[in-house]
Amino acid sequence: MADIIFAGFGGQGILTAGKILIDVAAQHVKNICWTSSYGAAMRGGTASCSIIISDEEIGNPYPEELDILLAMNEPSYHKFIGDVKDGGYVIVNGSLMGDVEYPKNVNVYSVDATDIANGAGNGRAANLVMLGAMMKATGLMDADSFGESLNSYFEKKGRNTPSNLECYRLGMEKAEKK
Amino acid sequence: MSADYVLMKGNEAIAEAALRAGCRFYAGYPITPQSEILEYMSVNMEKHGGTFIQGENEIASMSMLFGASAAGARVMSSSSGPGFDLKQEEISYLTSNNLPAVLVNSMRYGTGDGEITPGQDSYWVSTRGGGHGDKRLIVLAPASVNECAELTYLAFDLAEKYRNVVEILTDGAISQMIEKCTLPPAKEHDIDKFDWTLTGKPLGVKKNKMNNLTNIIGHPAYSEMMLNKFKTMFAEEQRWESVETEDAELVLVAYGISSRVCKTAVREARRSGIKLGLIRPITVWPFPRKAFEALPDSVRGFVTVEMSISSQMGEDIMMAAKNSRPLYGCLTNVNIPRAKQIIDFCRDVLSGKIEPMEVI
Amino acid sequence: MPVYKTPKSIIAPSGCCGGCGHGIIQRLIAESIEELGLQDQVIACVDIACSEWSLDCLDYDHIAGPHGRIASVATGIKKVRPDKTVYALAGDGSSYVIGWTETTYAAVRDIPITMIVVNNGIFGMTGGQMNLATTLIGDKTVSSKAGRRRETMGHPVDMLQAIRTFDVEFAARGALYDTKHIDETKRFIKKGFENQRDNKGFSIIEVLSPCPTNWKLDPVDAMEKIKNENEKVFPVGVYTDRGGNK
Numbered sequence: 001m002a003d004i005i006f007a008g009f010g011g012q013g014i015l016t017a018g019k020i021l022i023d024v025a026a027q028h029v030k031n032i033c034w035t036s037s038y039g040a041a042m043r044g045g046t047a048s049c050s051i052i053i054s055d056e057e058i059g060n061p062y063p064e065e066l067d068i069l070l071a072m073n074e075p076s077y078h079k080f081i082g083d084v085k086d087g088g089y090v091i092v093n094g095s096l097m098g099d100v101e102y103p104k105n106v107n108v109y110s111v112d113a114t115d116i117a118n119g120a121g122n123g124r125a126a127n128l129v130m131l132g133a134m135m136k137a138t139g140l141m142d143a144d145s146f147g148e149s150l151n152s153y154f155e156k157k158g159r160n161t162p163s164n165l166e167c168y169r170l171g172m173e174k175a176e177k178k
Numbered sequence: 179m180s181a182d183y184v185l186m187k188g189n190e191a192i193a194e195a196a197l198r199a200g201c202r203f204y205a206g207y208p209i210t211p212q213s214e215i216l217e218y219m220s221v222n223m224e225k226h227g228g229t230f231i232q233g234e235n236e237i238a239s240m241s242m243l244f245g246a247s248a249a250g251a252r253v254m255s256s257s258s259g260p261g262f263d264l265k266q267e268e269i270s271y272l273t274s275n276n277l278p279a280v281l282v283n284s285m286r287y288g289t290g291d292g293e294i295t296p297g298q299d300s301y302w303v304s305t306r307g308g309g310h311g312d313k314r315l316i317v318l319a320p321a322s323v324n325e326c327a328e329l330t331y332l333a334f335d336l337a338e339k340y341r342n343v344v345e346i347l348t349d350g351a352i353s354q355m356i357e358k359c360t361l362p363p364a365k366e367h368d369i370d371k372f373d374w375t376l377t378g379k380p381l382g383v384k385k386n387k388m389n390n391l392t393n394i395i396g397h398p399a400y401s402e403m404m405l406n407k408f409k410t411m412f413a414e415e416q417r418w419e420s421v422e423t424e425d426a427e428l429v430l431v432a433y434g435i436s437s438r439v440c441k442t443a444v445r446e447a448r449r450s451g452i453k454l455g456l457i458r459p460i461t462v463w464p465f466p467r468k469a470f471e472a473l474p475d476s477v478r479g480f481v482t483v484e485m486s487i488s489s490q491m492g493e494d495i496m497m498a499a500k501n502s503r504p505l506y507g508c509l510t511n512v513n514i515p516r517a518k519q520i521i522d523f524c525r526d527v528l529s530g531k532i533e534p535m536e537v538i
Numbered sequence: 539m540p541v542y543k544t545p546k547s548i549i550a551p552s553g554c555c556g557g558c559g560h561g562i563i564q565r566l567i568a569e570s571i572e573e574l575g576l577q578d579q580v581i582a583c584v585d586i587a588c589s590e591w592s593l594d595c596l597d598y599d600h601i602a603g604p605h606g607r608i609a610s611v612a613t614g615i616k617k618v619r620p621d622k623t624v625y626a627l628a629g630d631g632s633s634y635v636i637g638w639t640e641t642t643y644a645a646v647r648d649i650p651i652t653m654i655v656v657n658n659g660i661f662g663m664t665g666g667q668m669n670l671a672t673t674l675i676g677d678k679t680v681s682s683k684a685g686r687r688r689e690t691m692g693h694p695v696d697m698l699q700a701i702r703t704f705d706v707e708f709a710a711r712g713a714l715y716d717t718k719h720i721d722e723t724k725r726f727i728k729k730g731f732e733n734q735r736d737n738k739g740f741s742i743i744e745v746l747s748p749c750p751t752n753w754k755l756d757p758v759d760a761m762e763k764i765k766n767e768n769e770k771v772f773p774v775g776v777y778t779d780r781g782g783n784k
Contacts, residue, residue: 019185019356022185022356023185026183026185026358031357031358032185032356032357032358033355033356033357034185034355034356034357035351035354035355035356036354057441058357058438059438059439059440059441059442059443059445059517060438060439060441060442060443060516060517061351061355061435061438062351062439062514062516064516064517064518202618203614203617203618205614229617229618231613231617231647233610233643234639234640234642234643235639237604237607237610237640238607238610238639238640238643239610241604241607241608241610241611241614241640242610242611242613242614242617243614244601244604244607244610244611244614245583245601245610245611245612245613245614245615245618246614246615246617246618247614248601248611248614248615249581249614249615249618249619250618250619251618253614267604268604268607271603271604275601369618369619376581376599376600376601376615376619377581377599377619377622378578378579378580378581378598378599378619378622378623378624379578379599380577380578380579381546381547381577381578381597382597385597385598385599385600386599386600387593387594387599387600388600388601388602389590389593389600389601389602389603390602
């Protein structure tokens with residue numbers, strides 16, 4: 001159904017964003033698989049996780065062609081943009097992108113995730129802004145029910161705040177097609 | 179997959195399945211990419227009334243395991259790469275006393291310190307290793323998170339059935355990925371179940387003296403018993419999955435992470451008319467020779483797909499194939515293979531551009 | 539006339555060389571265990587070197603080896619069967635050289651086992667090589683033929699001085715060169731088992747013990763050497779006793 005990569009700096013909540021997505025997706029589809037770059041890349045370096053959502057048996061857990069790329073900084077965008085399929089979706093964090101000419105064969109959406117999260121007083125929630133933008137752009141799942149599930153994900157972890165959902169909704173609102 | 183799933187990393191599934199199998203003693207030392215097993219045990223073992231010890235080193239951890247197994251508990255340890263090397267001495271001791279234990283080797287690539295990323299080049303240390311002396315370990319190679327749980331649960335029963343060390347051979351990819359997993363039911367193990375354990379018996383009652391078993395029963399009886407055990411394990415415990423081998427032109431042979439990519443390669447190659455099949459060993463010892471017995475005449479050769487420099491599994495495939503067909507090596511060393519790479523390789527094999535591999 | 543009773547736990551003679559201290563130590567262990575009424579619940583862990591000779595002599599469940607790891611093996615057993623009396627018997631090579639880490643961390647974890655270390659200043663089972671921790675400066679062994687030299691081979695070290703800093707329950711050193719010291723050694727060993735019975739922490743008793751075969755001395759001269767030389771470097775007595783009774 002979808003081959004996805006989330007990428008960014010370590011510490012931007014890339015892996016968590018991926019875990020939220022599979023947590024929700026797993027309720028609706030047969031198979032999910034989440035893999036990550038681990039170990040030395042945990043802080044400061046590039047972090048990425050791959051997600052495959054499928055009703056078929058998942059073979060290779062590392063996507064070779066992407067339906068969706070979520071890039072939280074510019075180096076990650078450049079690293080993975082070549083792997084996105086024609087007609088695929090790319091969600092970029094406008095706060096951390098320079099002047100980039102986006103390719104025409106893919107659908108690029110930009111949202112100023114870092115600025116929006118900081119503005120909401122929840123700097124760690126830039127990943128949730130990105131998720132909001134992604135749901136709006138791709139329609140991968142029902143955006144409202146994804147929001148509810150996101151809330152309950154943090155409730156389960158015992159560290160939810162109302163601004164988490166707010167950041168997600170702001171991502172939905174402010175995402176702009178490039 | 180039942181609706182009653184959890185999302186877990188391979189490492190966590192191994193640890194949870196071990197607890198559900200009644201494992202009540204874990205000792206180990208941290209090393210990437212398997213540390214989540216140790217961490218999971220540190221959080222959860224005591225809730226089950228068991229013992230978790232972060233050992234001062236691998237050898238001490240394994241020696242504690244040796245004692246705990248002798249005392250009747252279901253025991254587990256885990257490591258990777260250089261850490262797993264250090265466990266070899268005690269595997270030999272466990273074997274010499276016919277003691278059950280479950281070990282996890284989550285392969286990281288390379289020699290020396292190597293990398294922390296996935297690899298498959300500890301195949302030999304797992305299937306041929308186990309320290310000095312003559313021994314066999316049953317080695318189970320999961321290829322999914324669900325199988326991590328399923329095979330770990332099974333491993334404890336096999337270890338007990340044969341009074342043997344059973345190893346879960348995973349890799350950095352399988353250990354670290356999150357998938358849906360159905361967990362097996364929890365059960366308790368009775369430490370007084372067997373008569374061979376150390377229990378602290380009253381004077382006059384026959385004692386268990388755990389020394390080299392040869393000192394007690396003599397070499398002829400020991401040799402016969404062990405050979406019989408090796409043969410029984412070899413005959414009874416071969417496990418594998420065959421994928422589309424019925425009409426295949428080339429049969430891929432791969433386990434663990436590589437087998438996952440091979441499944442994709444088989445599916446995609448068939449879309450473009452290349453008939454690939456796959457034999458996925460689930461036990462790498464005993465190697466599933468039976469899987470190679472009834473292959474159709476259409477099969478022109480085997481392709482081993484491994485993350486190693488030289489082929490480590492090649493010898494086993496040659497013995498299983500009995501020289502019936504040539505063997506080709508798609509060896510990706512530090513890189514996880516890609517489906518396209520495997521398909522291109524197979525296309526070149528079929529068009530005669532690639533020579534069979536000499537197994538060295 | 540005094541009557542010497544053999545402990546019921548002793549079911550066969552020791553296989554040690556003539557004049558070896560291991561046999562005396564095994565007897566002191568058996569006597570201590572029986573005097574405390576613990577004989578029906580013992581699990582013995584012995585190192586694979588000369589300590590292994592006790593495996594067939596004492597009527598307890600036994601496990602041997604791996605060399606140097608006996609404190610770890612005993613840890614594993616005690617954790618699984620905390621209500622049993624678990625002791626570790628090992629030499630100074632096992633406990634202080636190849637297995638010093640394992641001995642150290644059993645002590646640091648304060649595992650409630652009784653560990654008995656035979657300090658005979660030499661590797662007995664393998665034919666009399668130098669022991670890094672316990673061979674005295676100047677002592678000749680098959681791997682220090684001209685005598686141990688500090689400059690190239692380091693010096694003997696009193697490991698009980700280190701262990702006492704680990705906050706263990708009990709650490710003491712005894713000797714076997716006369717009846718007074720044998721009696722004292724037995725009190726130490728018995729104390730070690732009492733501590734375990736009372737669910738206290740780690741107890742270690744080191745025993746200065748002769749190895750006439752590898753020292754190439756007759757048994758009497760070997761005892762004299764301990765008294766005149768080894769005890770000077772390795773003083774006997776209680777090093778730490780957390781429970782009091784100093």
